[in-house]
Amino acid sequence: MAARNGLMIDYDFCTGCNSCVVACKQEHSYPVGKGGINLVEIMTPLPDDRIRIDYIPFTTAYCDLCYTRTTRGEQPACVKHCQAACMYFGTLPELAAKMEAKPHCVLFTPR
Amino acid sequence: MQVDENTKVYKMGAWSPGPGCHGGCGVEISVKDGKFVKIEGDVDHPYHEGRLCPRALALGQYINHPDRLRWPLKRVGERGSGKWARISWDEALDTCESKLRDIRDKYGAESMVFGQGTGRDSGGPILFLAYAYGSPNWTLFGLSGIACFTPRLAACFQVMGDMTFPDAAQFFPERYDDPDWKCPEVIVSWARNLQGSQCADHYFSGHYVTDMMKRGAKLIVVDPVNGWEASRAELWLRIRPGADGALALGMIKVIIEENLYNKEFVDKWTFGFDKLKAHVASMTLDEIEQITWVPKEKIILAARMYAKAKPASMRFGQPLDSNAEAVATIHGLASLWALTGNIDNPGGNIITRPPKGVTLYPYSTEEVIQLYGQEFVNKMNLKRIGADQYPLVKNFRSWAMSDDVLKQMETGTPYPVKGLWCQTNNFIAGTAQDPKRHWEAVRKLEFNVVVDTFMTPTAQLIADIVLPAAALSEKDSVFTTGVPCNPIYKVATVDEARPDWEINFELAKRLNPQAVPWANVRGLFDQRLAVIGKTFETLIDSGYVMAPKGDATTPYNRHEKGLLRPDGQPGFRTPSGKFEFYSQKFEEYGLNPLPYHEEPIESPFKTPEIYKDYPLIMMTGRRVGVMFHSEHRQIPWLRELNPHPSIDLHPDTAKEYGIKDGDWVLIEGTMGKAKRRAKITPIMHPKIVMAQHGWWIPEATYNGDGNPYKVWDINVNQLIPMGHNSKSGFGGAFTKTMLCRISKVKEGEEVNYGS
Structure with missing residues (x-):
């Protein structure tokens, strides 16, 4: 059986630009209130009166990993347009291997 | 490219109106029967290599919007x-x-x-x-x-004859793989907001910063707000709005007095160093700490980190253009590039001219x-x-x-x-x-x-x-x-x-x-x-044009090669042929030839009596990435991501004034007032509030009463005066520095626009 596909986010570099959110809406013609990606914002207080801001594009129930695009050999719309180039599409073993070299990543496995 | 019988894909550059930007990206636009269908990034275009901003990705909703103006x-x-x-x-x-x-x-x-x-x-x-x-x-x-931008251009053209941007290999088709490019060890991000000004800005795109961070660049961030870049910075200087000129002088002082400057570059390519040295000797870091709100230890660290990095680049933004004496402030920043020899070098601040002029x-x-x-x-x-x-x-x-x-x-x-x-x-x-x-x-x-x-x-x-x-x-x-x-060309009609x-x-x-x-x-x-050897048709065929290496409009080190001056001599396009710490042009124009700091018209130091009654500093104009200035409020996918004309408040500030998230807030200044919806966020400084600019409510119907789309209820520029522009003319808009006070809007007086 072929390995499952997933979406990996290197969230050290996600700037919260929302390109993934809107790219998904255009690709699937989703209306307001519906989309395959929700951008999550997490604020963590650090010493020295500083806040660390993390953005994580979170796949929703409407994410189909751009099945139509990826079967044509294209990247998912969010991955292609990600301005920070911090989203990766691939098989779970490939993505897990990539994660090992990076400090802060998450892996989504929507089905 | 033909996709199917009726759909064709066209490659071109993106530029406003539509995406809302200063241009640069390459896109692919699909058109069916003369109507726009879809937009994607063009992976073959070097500016953004297929990446695209949310405003461009929402172009379909812009083009086909029912409220578009369709006839005169x-x-x-x-x-x-x-x-x-x-x-x-x-x-x-x-x-x-x-x-x-x-x-x-x-x-x-x-x-x-x-x-x-x-x-x-x-x-x-x-x-x-x-x-x-x-x-x-x-x-x-x-x-x-x-x-906006003109003070920057004016300052740089007087003191060095050209404008610069940080080098992100943007002049080379192979970009970061080009063998002549070096990744900067340090990028100073001064009064920038990557999340807001995230994409195309003439010669630079915000995410070039993340590209270079991945390749090892460390950040020094100068910003009153704890934005995303500040949260990733090696060193963050939380400056008081409008004090940038003083901070630049402080860094200059440290770099000169600790002998951290690039002696070879300064000797060979600069003018007026001794005058600059004497100028900064007359001020103390304690004074600069007081003016800037930045502890002097951090000023010293920043100066050392910037000067010791080989190479280092500096990116700066519109708040400097609105400084009281903007041109003098930017002269200060440019002096930092010259002191450290980071001008037109790989990985430094490169001179930017359009291809072949x-x-x-x-x-x-x-x-x-x-x-x-x-x-x-x-x-x-x-x-x-x-x-x-x-x-x-x-x-x-x-x-x-x-x-x-x-x-x-x-x-x-x-x-x-x-x-x-x-x-x-x-x-x-x-x-x-x-x-x-x-x-x-x-x-x-x-x-x-x-x-x-x-x-x-x-x-x-x-x-x-x-x-x-x-x-x-x-x-x-x-x-x-x-x-x-x-090239940008017509493939559809509305x-x-x-x-x-x-x-x-x-x-x-x-x-x-x-x-x-x-x-x-x-x-x-x-x-x-004609200067680039193209016609409009052949430019469309080639997709885009860059000037080749060796051309006067392509880096590097053009001052050494005699490529910058009209007379073909080595040096810069200035009276002395050098970078001028002491600007002879400014002297000729009756302006201060050296960089200096000037307080805004209202500030805790300039007008302490006003500060007593108006104890907060109001910033406006900080960019929001999903909207461009006053555009895009009616684009559903974008408005969903930024629904309200907001004022950002620190939780302590909100508590002090009894304001909860989502409350309507009255902002009052010495010359006007406006209402905004509170957004409480720890990224703010407790003494500073931030109101988005450009707001109007397109969905509010206009009945001819002189207040279209609630604009007079919410426009915060009513707190900011005209006519106090800088001595040079350019600069002094006070969009970041007016003093204000806030209170919760009385019940029944909120701005109601149906959401």
Whole structure:
């Protein structure tokens, strides 16, 4: 059986630009209130009166990993347009291997 | 490329209107039966390599929006009554031609002002129309001190003869893989907000910063706000808004006094070092700490980290343009590049010129002269508003001075202003400080035209004729204010919307046929593109153009090679041929030749008595990535991501004033007030509040009461004055530094717009 596909986010570099959110809406013609990606914002207080801001594009129930695009050999719309180039599409073993070299990543496995 | 029988894909450059930007990206636009279908990034285009911003990705909702202006309108009630009738293009252009001829015949062409906004694709055609008509009064209408980009350009052109951007290998097709490029060890991000100004900005895109962070660059961030970049910075300097000039001097002082400067570069390529050294010796770091709110230990660390990095680059933003003496502040920043030898070196601040000097929208005096000739420019200067008062304004870039244009509209001296051609400028909602004063002045003029893509508060209040502008995919144009040079061409139509270039070309031809010898706009483009060996058609075929290595418009180290000066000698395009710490041009113009700091008109130090009653500093204008200035409030996918005209407050500030998240807040300053919806966030400084700029509520219906789309309820520029621009003319808009106080809006007085 072929390995499952997933979406990996290197969230050290996600700037919260929302390109993934809107790219998904255009690709699937989703209306307001519906989309395959929700951008999550997490604020963590650090010493020295500083806040660390993390953005994580979170796949929703409407994410189909751009099945139509990826079967044509294209990247998912969010991955292609990600301005920070911090989203990766691939098989779970490939993505897990990539994660090992990076400090802060998450892996989504929507089905 | 043909996708199926009816759908074709076209590659071109992206530029406003539509995406809302200063251009640069390459996109692929799908069109079916003459209508826009989809936009994607173009992976073969070097600027963004397929990446694309949310505003461009929402282009379909912009183009096909039910509120788009689709045909010319004429006013059929009193000005501001909200009553309009559809007219034909023939009638619209006939009316414009006849009214503009009347004004020229009766009062002289200079009585017509041609105002642009931030200058998307329309900047070039507005200057083109103004000069063909014979008026010298091309301006960024409403923005005090023309405090966006021009102060930066003016400062850099005087002290070093050119503008710079951080090197992100953007001049090379292979980008970061180019063997001559080096990744900077340190990037200083000064008054920038990557999340907001995330994409195309002439020669640089915000995410070039993340590209270089991945390749090892460390960040020093100068920002009052704990934004994303500050949260990733090696060193974050939380500066008081408007104190940038003082911080620059502090860093200069440390670098000189700790002998961290690049002696070889300073000896060989700079002028006035001893004077700069004596200048900074006279101030102490304790004083600078007090002015900037930045602990001196951090100033020292930042100076050391920047100076020791080989190479290092510096990116800076619009807040510096609005500093009280913006040009002097930017002179200070540029002096840091020169002290450390980070000018036109791989990985430093590289000199940016359009490929082979191609231009349709001049950003410098040299380019204005290239397009129109010295003699014509001299003639225009005789009556250009502000040219006689400010030597720098007279000698740089040919803008009419915005503050003085307003004053002259009011006073009629030395000559009357009778009309406003207002193209892509929503000054009532965004561009102008003291917008009600602008409304009062403009509503008394004889004839006003607004050209835009949507009906705006500005068009509602001031226009006699409204012309519908075409968006990306509906227009022919060329992007020349960055790299690469991109073609933009018409592949779809929306009813009767017309490209800015086409509208202005047609009207210019009617008003002065001699100034418009070309058969059509493409003929004009062909002539302007000759310097890069292209016609408009062949530029479309090649996709984009960059100048080759070795050209005077491609890095590196051009001052060593004699590529910068018109005489072909090594050095910079300045009187001394060197980078001037002590600027001889400024001296000639009666300005301070050395960089210095000046307090804003209101501040805890300048006006302590006002500070007692207005104890918070209001910043506005910080960019929001999903919207561009006053655009995109009606685009559903984008409005969903930024739904409210907000004021950002620190939790402690909110608690002190009894304000909860989502409450409506009254912001009061010494000259005006506005209401905003509270957003409580720990990224703010407790003494600083941040109100988004450019807000209006497009979905609110307008009933002719003079308050279109709730603009007067929410426009925070009502707290900011005109007429206090810098001594040089350029700068001093006080968009980041007005003092204010806040309170919770009384029940029943909230701004209700149905969500």
